[in-house]
Amino acid sequence: MAGTGKAHLRDDKNVLLRVEDLVVEFPIGRTGLKVNAVSGISFDVLKGETLGIVGESGCGKSTTGRAIMQLPSPTSGSIKFDGTELTSLSGEAMREARTKIQMIFQDPISSLNPRRNVRDIVLEPLTIWNRGTKAEQLAAVDKILEHVGIDPQRAAESKPHQFSGGQCQRISIARSLVLNPQMIICDEPVSALDVSVQAQVVNLLEDLKKEFELTLVFIAHDLAVVKNISDRIAVMYLGKICEVSSSDDLYRNPAHPYTEVLLSSIPVPDPTVAVKKISVDGEPPSPVSPPAGCRFNPRCPNASDRCRSEEPTLREIEPGHFVACHHPLTGGEAPVSVRSN
Amino acid sequence: MNQSDMVRSEHEPLVETIDVKTHFKTARGIARAVDGVSIQIRRGQSLGVVGESGSGKTVLSRSIMGLLPRNGVIREGSVRYQGQEIGNRSDKEMQSIWGREMAMIFQDPMTSLNPVMKVGKQISESLRKNLGMSSSEALAVAEKLLHDVRIPEPARRLNQYPHELSGGMRQRVMIAIAMACGPNMLFADEPTTALDVTVQAQILELLSEQKRDRNMSLLLVTHNLGVVAGYTDEIAVMYGGKVVEKAPTKTLFANTKMPYTEALLSSIPRLDQPSHSRLSTIPGRPPDIVHPPKGCRFAPRCAYVRDLCLNEEPELQQADSPDHTYRCFYPVGSPEYLERRVELTRKGELVASEGSN
Numbered sequence: 001m002a003g004t005g006k007a008h009l010r011d012d013k014n015v016l017l018r019v020e021d022l023v024v025e026f027p028i029g030r031t032g033l034k035v036n037a038v039s040g041i042s043f044d045v046l047k048g049e050t051l052g053i054v055g056e057s058g059c060g061k062s063t064t065g066r067a068i069m070q071l072p073s074p075t076s077g078s079i080k081f082d083g084t085e086l087t088s089l090s091g092e093a094m095r096e097a098r099t100k101i102q103m104i105f106q107d108p109i110s111s112l113n114p115r116r117n118v119r120d121i122v123l124e125p126l127t128i129w130n131r132g133t134k135a136e137q138l139a140a141v142d143k144i145l146e147h148v149g150i151d152p153q154r155a156a157e158s159k160p161h162q163f164s165g166g167q168c169q170r171i172s173i174a175r176s177l178v179l180n181p182q183m184i185i186c187d188e189p190v191s192a193l194d195v196s197v198q199a200q201v202v203n204l205l206e207d208l209k210k211e212f213e214l215t216l217v218f219i220a221h222d223l224a225v226v227k228n229i230s231d232r233i234a235v236m237y238l239g240k241i242c243e244v245s246s247s248d249d250l251y252r253n254p255a256h257p258y259t260e261v262l263l264s265s266i267p268v269p270d271p272t273v274a275v276k277k278i279s280v281d282g283e284p285p286s287p288v289s290p291p292a293g294c295r296f297n298p299r300c301p302n303a304s305d306r307c308r309s310e311e312p313t314l315r316e317i318e319p320g321h322f323v324a325c326h327h328p329l330t331g332g333e334a335p336v337s338v339r340s341n
Numbered sequence: 342m343n344q345s346d347m348v349r350s351e352h353e354p355l356v357e358t359i360d361v362k363t364h365f366k367t368a369r370g371i372a373r374a375v376d377g378v379s380i381q382i383r384r385g386q387s388l389g390v391v392g393e394s395g396s397g398k399t400v401l402s403r404s405i406m407g408l409l410p411r412n413g414v415i416r417e418g419s420v421r422y423q424g425q426e427i428g429n430r431s432d433k434e435m436q437s438i439w440g441r442e443m444a445m446i447f448q449d450p451m452t453s454l455n456p457v458m459k460v461g462k463q464i465s466e467s468l469r470k471n472l473g474m475s476s477s478e479a480l481a482v483a484e485k486l487l488h489d490v491r492i493p494e495p496a497r498r499l500n501q502y503p504h505e506l507s508g509g510m511r512q513r514v515m516i517a518i519a520m521a522c523g524p525n526m527l528f529a530d531e532p533t534t535a536l537d538v539t540v541q542a543q544i545l546e547l548l549s550e551q552k553r554d555r556n557m558s559l560l561l562v563t564h565n566l567g568v569v570a571g572y573t574d575e576i577a578v579m580y581g582g583k584v585v586e587k588a589p590t591k592t593l594f595a596n597t598k599m600p601y602t603e604a605l606l607s608s609i610p611r612l613d614q615p616s617h618s619r620l621s622t623i624p625g626r627p628p629d630i631v632h633p634p635k636g637c638r639f640a641p642r643c644a645y646v647r648d649l650c651l652n653e654e655p656e657l658q659q660a661d662s663p664d665h666t667y668r669c670f671y672p673v674g675s676p677e678y679l680e681r682r683v684e685l686t687r688k689g690e691l692v693a694s695e696g697s698n
């Protein structure tokens with residue numbers, strides 16, 4: 001099987017989203033070649049939980065988020081949301097299902113219609129779905145705008161470009177909330193924002209999550225932000241999941257060599273801490289012809305012959321902590337080369 | 342004029358600005374993008390310029406390089422390079438400085454590389470133009486430069502177009518181009534903001550290595566204080582077109598004076614905090630530089646504000662050492678600051694960990 005294992009899936013009645021063996025491939029023209037963007041990953045999210053997805057640029061985070069929304073629908077695999085299999089829904093039923101799962105994107109300004117006023121932008125989903133009377137709709141919009149800290153009066157008079165980046169991100173959050181969704185997929189929602197504004201948006205998401213009983217999937221490459229907001233984190237590498245763990249555990253006790261590299265690259269805001277030497281060089285290999293065995297092996301300091309031929313599967317090394325590696329840093333047998341020093 | 346050149350010593354700044362102002366005429370009025378900035382960079386030193394979006398970081402770098410729009414700009418103050426005034430030079434006179442003496446890596450690598458020109462040609466062009474090399478010489482040097490910035494298979498890359506490279510590699514190509522003529526001074530404007538952490542770390546590492554090996558000076562622009570902590574000798578914090586605090590990097594972190602710097606630092610999420618820790622934020626937004634506030638520009642957002650701050654603009658103050666300056670009436674640690682801090686903590690408006698560094 002192509003998958004990297006399912007040991008980490010939970011048998012819990014509170015599972016809201018369950019993704020199994022997700023594969024997304026993009027054919028390259030008529031060459032017969034394809035981009036293996038996502039190669040058989042599985043994960044689940046419980047009601048009220050925040051799952052963080054991290055990994056280098058191009059590892060398939062956005063593709064995963066979009067595949068959940070069936071934008072486009074995956075090459076293969078199963079996506080069950082609240083008991084419904086999304087991959088087999090008709091177009092109309094999927095449109096309906098999308099009101100329960102919303103997505104917000106990295107670039108706040110360009111994801112909003114530049115020609116409409118902000119209040120109308122937030123109102124639009126309600127008019128499309130014809131929810132309630134006009135008066136009820138406007139009342140709901142204004143309440144949500146207040147909630148995210150945007151003055152409804154100003155929203156009625158202004159276009160998106162008259163707001164700052166952080167404010168535009170608040171506006172897209174408001175828009176994603178009006179239909180009362182169960183889950184929001186946030187794709188790099190704060191990457192384009194100043195650190196000071198980032199903190200405001202993260203706090204806002206945390207508040208809204210409690211208030212509206214939301215479940216979040218939070219995609220980002222800034223690990224400090226992901227750690228802060230997530231309950232559980234999945235680390236992706238070149239279309240695969242290499243580690244799954246509770247957020248605090250992952251940082252305290254990384255088990256996959258790639259997770260350790262990611263962690264050691266985070267700049268520490270303290271000049272007295274020496275900058276750590278980065279242990280991998282180069283770029284991730286091409287997803288067109290991914291390496292055999294463990295996909296991280298060409299860059300891994302611990303790689304053995306086994307890593308070059310046999311693909312590791314996710315297994316539990318301590319309660320709730322899963323890793324797909326033949327020689328994990330904790331909870332497994334270290335390779336000889338590592339043990340000797 | 343050349344006399345200053347002769348008496349130049351190691352300790353004299355390579356680049357110096359004295360009260361530089363760069364204002365733009367806009368429909369709404371005069372935008373005071375850079376409003377009286379004095380900085381110095383010595384040879385082989387790196388200066389971090391940090392501040393929120395719109396604080397004037399890019400305009401400051403461009404003012405030093407002489408890369409400003411032709412029309413609608415009001416410039417004042419002095420820009421010196423190796424002791425000589427360059428602030429009033431024409432584009433033609435600056436040609437001998439651009440590339441060879443000072444070079445710049447721009448904020449967005451995709452829009453600053455030429456999309457229809459092969460990477461090799463983009464690098465070799467400037468070598469031919471500025472150093473008069475032949476095409477084959479220039480291509481050989483270009484390959485060496487790509488190798489220096491750790492691009493795998495440099496020979497093959499010479500024949501690729503920018504869109505065939507990843508974001509990290511494009512940023513390396515930008516660095517290679519900037520390094521081509523061996524500049525003394527490199528401006529790097531948010532060179533890593535668009536990149537993910539592993540590549541970010543590699544690029545910063547690469548820049549400091551090049552700085553060391555070539556005894557080059559570096560001005561590193563960023564909005565994230567955390568990013569520059571390990572890679573700069575000095576930091577200037579900008580707010581609303583002014584430098585509001587400047588100090589050697591270690592001093593700035595250990596002995597922060599300006600409440601704004603403290604607020605910027607505490608808004609960075611830290612790995613040593615447990616997940617779901619409440620992040621500190623700075624309320625409100627940066628000042629309107631067309632109509633800046635009358636007193637301290639940070640006053641409307643400052644937790645330590647008092648009447649004086651709203652009415653008078655704080656002058657540049659010296660902290661414990663001459664190389665540490667700031668603009669604030671009630672700096673971190675002052676009696677008024679401490680008094681307000683106690684109040685805020687009691688009211689629960691201050692997270693316990695905030696500003697504890």
Ligand SMILES: Nc1ncnc2c1ncn2[C@@H]1O[C@H](COP(=O)(O)OP(=O)(O)OP(=O)(O)O)[C@@H](O)[C@H]1O
Nearest residue numbers: 026035037056057058059060061062063064221287
């Ligand atoms: N529509 C598409 N057609 C072809 N290839 C695609 C398409 N969308 C994504 N890819 C490729 O699939 C891979 C995964 O892309 P994806 O956008 O999911 O990465 P990511 O993890 O979100 O990266 P980033 O952090 O840069 O946003 C990449 O190699 C990308 O080039």
Ligand SMILES: Nc1ncnc2c1ncn2[C@@H]1O[C@H](COP(=O)(O)OP(=O)(O)OP(=O)(O)O)[C@@H](O)[C@H]1O
Nearest residue numbers: 365367372374393394395396397398399400401410
């Ligand atoms: N050509 C121009 N005409 C008018 N205003 C300008 C011009 N260039 C810049 N500005 C204004 O000057 C101010 C400073 O801009 P600058 O680009 O230096 O900010 P920055 O600190 O680099 O921000 P960022 O982090 O977003 O890059 C901004 O308010 C900007 O809108």
Ligand code: SF4
Nearest residue numbers: 637640643650669670
């Ligand atoms: S001068 Fe006043 S308003 Fe400005 S930073 Fe200092 S305390 Fe705050």
Ligand SMILES: [Mg+2]
Nearest residue numbers: 061062063187
């Ligand atoms: Mg993405």
Ligand SMILES: [Mg+2]
Nearest residue numbers: 398399448530
């Ligand atoms: Mg800028």
